[in-house]
Amino acid sequence: MAFGIEVAVVGAGKTPFGAFPDRDLRSLAVEAGQKALANAKCQPEEIQAFYLGNFAGPEFTGQNHLAPYISTALGMTGIPSTRFEAACASSGAALFHAFMGVASGIFDVVMVMGVEKMTCQSTARVTEILSGAGDCDGEVRAGSTFPSLFGMIARRHMHDFGTTREHLSAVAVKNHENGALNPDAQMRKVITLDQAMNARLIADPLNLYDCSLISDGAAAVILCPADQARRYTDKPVSILGMAQASDYVALEQKKDITTFPAVKLAAQKAYTMAGLTADDIRFAEIHDCFTIAEIVALEDLGLVRRGGGGFFTAEGGTRRNGAMPVNASGGLKSKGHPVGATGIAQICDVVQQLRGEAGERQLKRNSIGLAQNLGGSGATCVVTILGQD
């Protein structure tokens, strides 16, 4: 792969995440899009292509053909306007294709958005819709849900590496501690280790506080060639490297369920493109759909040694003042997880840190950040490395 043109993020905007019974999918999307345009001091007419990440809008809301439905509402007509689906990595996949569109010189200014409206359905129906990201003829028909799949991953990780119940809860406590400081987070509530360890069981060993939230929300970014970025912002952020990778959908097809080859491959390609290694990363936003997912990702991204993710977390290594701050935003656990929006929301959070605009959550180690967006139980992964320009 050869990318000729350096790509910058010149605008970012998102809605708060939460349960918004009075807001429909499009109004959330338009809010995020308008905020991103305003942030980039950019007019809708300047946008040359629209990349929408959305996992299951048609099933949650009935509305399909969502890309032109949203782009026209933002005043962007005529342009290529396409929806990308890759489970919970849908907007990560949209970003990867938008990045290629700009890096290749085909488009100059593009908008990438993620959106999901989930709370209009019951929790049982949400669980069923999310199960569509697994293998419906196999593991799902056999009774698996995503909590149970990640429960198996957690149990095996405990068996193989000595990860403990306390390690899992340390992820939740840390992410809630961070999310409590994030005005856009869905659950701004500090929890104690005791609360986290003794919550209601969902899928053994995962309990309520090991699971991310059911959320409504949208996030958007504007990309352009780095050499045009100053037209739009004084604080451009460069995409130093990024990659998307895939793997089997069914968990049972994986040789080892405590590591995701798609994450390792995407990370390796992104590091190579950026000319960096894991040692150069200063902070990360990681796809903590479940607490165990953050622990496994820490290892697959090379940020800690294999099997060491739980121990590192329990020792405070991923706290804001730790050696590798992870999910200073609060993560999917506390910030919320409108699945199609999550990939771009992570980018917005990394951009905010790189720009020094993260308020009470601002990290000091903020020169190079990584975002990791996961689809299903590891079948899709998008890794993006961003840096100050």
Place this chain on the structure above:
Amino acid sequence: MAFGIEVAVVGAGKTPFGAFPDRDLRSLAVEAGQKALANAKCQPEEIQAFYLGNFAGPEFTGQNHLAPYISTALGMTGIPSTRFEAACASSGAALFHAFMGVASGIFDVVMVMGVEKMTCQSTARVTEILSGAGDCDGEVRAGSTFPSLFGMIARRHMHDFGTTREHLSAVAVKNHENGALNPDAQMRKVITLDQAMNARLIADPLNLYDCSLISDGAAAVILCPADQARRYTDKPVSILGMAQASDYVALEQKKDITTFPAVKLAAQKAYTMAGLTADDIRFAEIHDCFTIAEIVALEDLGLVRRGGGGFFTAEGGTRRNGAMPVNASGGLKSKGHPVGATGIAQICDVVQQLRGEAGERQLKRNSIGLAQNLGGSGATCVVTILGQD
């Protein structure tokens, strides 16, 4: 826009279209993918990215996250594997992004596929799922279905231009005449003008023979840079120009419902990229989801004068021996319309004609062909111009 590298289609394969109660979505997809690989004498390991067009697989079948679900079954693991949704132009949109991936030099060999499995649902439920491509809060809530939306378009076209009931039926008669010769067509049945004009009313003025079919099927192509094409085939086909464009989703938002700005814009951009005009096109595969759609597209593509589409059709201009053969494959009307597969199936049909492999349907005027793939009532359009290398 600047595209550095010429792109060729080096392999094409598809399933028959029809109602296949014993086949699931993935088995259709794998069949098409394997046929395309075999046609290009290409190994799965050579494919560097997978682009899947699918409109509503999750709603029809329950399975989402379809791209890696299919690519891994074809032996293509690790690579970027993404689903594209743009209503009935989903696989056209996948092709556009795959084309950019290769034209930009980012990928060398990629697979683009379209698939849909529709007949597992009742006709009423199919109609409801397809309605998701319209504006659900507006026209759909008010009772519109796609037959009724295109019925309004037909009625207005009749009013404005003198198009007649007979003109509409002439499209159906011609497409059935062609499809009867296509071994992969769903409805291989010649119909008379009398039958076509007097069929059961669906949405005035459209009757049963004005509407395309509910189908299962898949189609796939392999793309690579034109200068590498001879490694894969003796009969490469070049993508001379292509473009994707968008417009409002709701029909009521359009100023004039007898013309689709997205079609005109996509055509204009594709002609410009190819350095051609409509006069250079020798044959076309046109998105005849309804007979009136073929008439309107003929005009928007510039292949006939505005308002002249019905007259031209009734005079035989679009028959295989006419001045501008359209839908020699049988079109969506007779060949079938598995919506997410249609855009790539059109490409397969054009490639077959350009290679001189269309059997009884083979056209003599076969040097340059155009495919037009429409989403919704004109909110998405992809136009592709292909030529013999």
